[in-house]
Amino acid sequence: MTITPRTLAGFNDLLPPESITKSKFINILKRNFELFGFVPLETPHLEYTEVLIGNAEGDVQKELFRFQDNGERDVCLRFDLTVPFARVLAQHGKQLGLPFKRYAIGNCFRGERPQKGRYREFTQCDFDFVGVESLFADAEIIMTIISSIKALNVGNFTVRYNNRKLMNALAEELGILDSSAEFLRIIDKLPKIGKDKVGEALITNLNFNDSQINRVFDFLNSSDYAALENLKPYKDKSELYKIAISELEEMESILFKAGVQDFAKLDLSICRGLGYYTGIVYETFLTENPEIGSIASGGRYDQLASNFTKDKLPGVGASIGLDRLLSIISSENLQREKSILLCNMGMEYIDTVFRLANELRSNNLICEVYPESAKLKKQFQYGDRRKFQFVAIYGENERSLKQITLKELSSGTEKTIPLDDLVGVIQSA
């Protein structure tokens, strides 16, 4: 009985050319992280459920791929790379030493309802700098984001940052410091659900009155986008304001000295929904594609590994939204790598053809030798379908003249060149 070939809903194959594009993006990101001193760290796809979800209950549970293995262990596919990283730090922290910088690119699993751009298996791309309290570390994560997105060549973008402490200061001013987490969670939805609904939520969930609500929107508007100047007077209002604004001033100064001030802007509407952030937070938006949401987000946390250890473990980290970025890349538009198909004219010529193939590959040029001595038409069809840049023929005529016939498939132009010039001609094409 033959079986119907199919994948699970929310799980996808990545065929070429998409897989080629993803592979290129990952190579660029990895190298960029490494140039900033981050090292790779790999954790298993499957872990003890207890390790991954800690004492958490509720919503997260429904989304888990959780089961009993053959040894009756309660196990779970990882749903992010942050919890496993926290576990590694608690387990191997002494060996790793602090400060420590790691990146991890790997697949995670969540049983969400599949929808456009949301998959049950997705690729997470994280980098973290732990064991540092200095704002230089925050700035470095932002600089790494900027350098990464630049390297991916996906258009203009801005990192928008804020300080959770500033929002806490506002919460204190409003007399709801104890409900600060809920307050931030609501404010975070502003770009998505708008002012009216945020106002409603503040009334319903936090019993805000009109004057409190007006204060919130005044605050957010008065200093919209990069208006640190407007915030300065608040430094005298409370200790929390003073700390928060001083940090933002230092941040601005470091980013300026790093020469990235044009790529990173203060934005008080950024506060990140996640509970564990405690300081500077940021999201990144493409100027031409704001609709895909933030493509690189992160922030500072005080205690990453609280489920595993009572030791303080401050740090800064961010994620690149690889799947989102890939969703806007048209694979057709990517500049293709230089590539050449060498036709197979039979055993008589194949030694020279193999030698040329070796030479091309040694020069980092993609090269295939057609796998049988078939009709030329068939070999050219293959070259077309695989989108080779060039197809070359080395047969009887070419041998007698020590030449090779080279056809550029896009233009159809054909020329015969000395055998020894092949690598150079392809390289400079």
Next chain:
Amino acid sequence: MTITPRTLAGFNDLLPPESITKSKFINILKRNFELFGFVPLETPHLEYTEVLIGNAEGDVQKELFRFQDNGERDVCLRFDLTVPFARVLAQHGKQLGLPFKRYAIGNCFRGERPQKGRYREFTQCDFDFVGVESLFADAEIIMTIISSIKALNVGNFTVRYNNRKLMNALAEELGILDSSAEFLRIIDKLPKIGKDKVGEALITNLNFNDSQINRVFDFLNSSDYAALENLKPYKDKSELYKIAISELEEMESILFKAGVQDFAKLDLSICRGLGYYTGIVYETFLTENPEIGSIASGGRYDQLASNFTKDKLPGVGASIGLDRLLSIISSENLQREKSILLCNMGMEYIDTVFRLANELRSNNLICEVYPESAKLKKQFQYGDRRKFQFVAIYGENERSLKQITLKELSSGTEKTIPLDDLVGVIQSA
């Protein structure tokens, strides 16, 4: 309550420097596959159990990570990359077109008893060339193996190849062609269990008599390692011998013309245990580390996707034993990449330091700026622990002279050089 940080038995974290080494190996292999025209293809880690195991029963079942997901689907973590590839070909074959060359590097899961070098989660590294009957494709897979292992720089090695058809011809001569699969499975164990035990197994499982057993060992010995010449007389003995030996002759000729004859040798003891191989098969051994077994194995198959389609789908494929290769690499002995730690002497100097960092990274040099203006001793200790090649200081003295102080950590030598020379000095170090 804090949770004990731990991993499941047979599942491992890969910490630096091991993860760095693995990442480097994977980069080298990916690039090499790409230079030969293979493209990446990614499939999900989780699939329908039916899709992965087909109609198979028995042993394989015990090793599966199989469970019911929240939608009550019978699902399973993939145990290899070959079955998912076969599924993709049956599902998307028209879109992909034939011939088609893909590589895949990804983690697979088997619930085997964990032991040294055997893990429940392991990295599989496969490349296949499907839709071709020509021996050029077989030769190309061997050439790709040779080029890959050379690029990894792990010492001398030999690809040892044979033809399953030759062993079938022998089985026919012995009158047991119908039991050829079992015969090959037993012969395959020769290097592991030795002549005596193979002889016993032939008697017990296939009712061999003494003359049959003698014939087997005569055959295997008479032409031990690269003695195609000795086989030629057999071409007259049967049609099967004739086909098998002609193929080996053609293979030898192609490999010679490709200039890789020193890396690939005929070895009649190679027959691969797996049932689906039908033609040329090969294993690869490191000259200095034969004990780790084959580091690259594969062969030709007639019908890869028989579970999913009745269409014939011939091809050739191989796997690189990445985990085995990594087991013999001492991370300490790997040549370290050029890297430099720039000390942080405070906000006054940091703009120049950031500019230098940018310049170094643009030149593909790994560079970190220490994340706070700490005591120099502390910054140097960090440089030592992270094994930077250089630590550099740019402070008051250096600024006034437009210089930078550079210390090589391995030798302890220190020198002061013009600021503009930094990149050049590191590059040529």
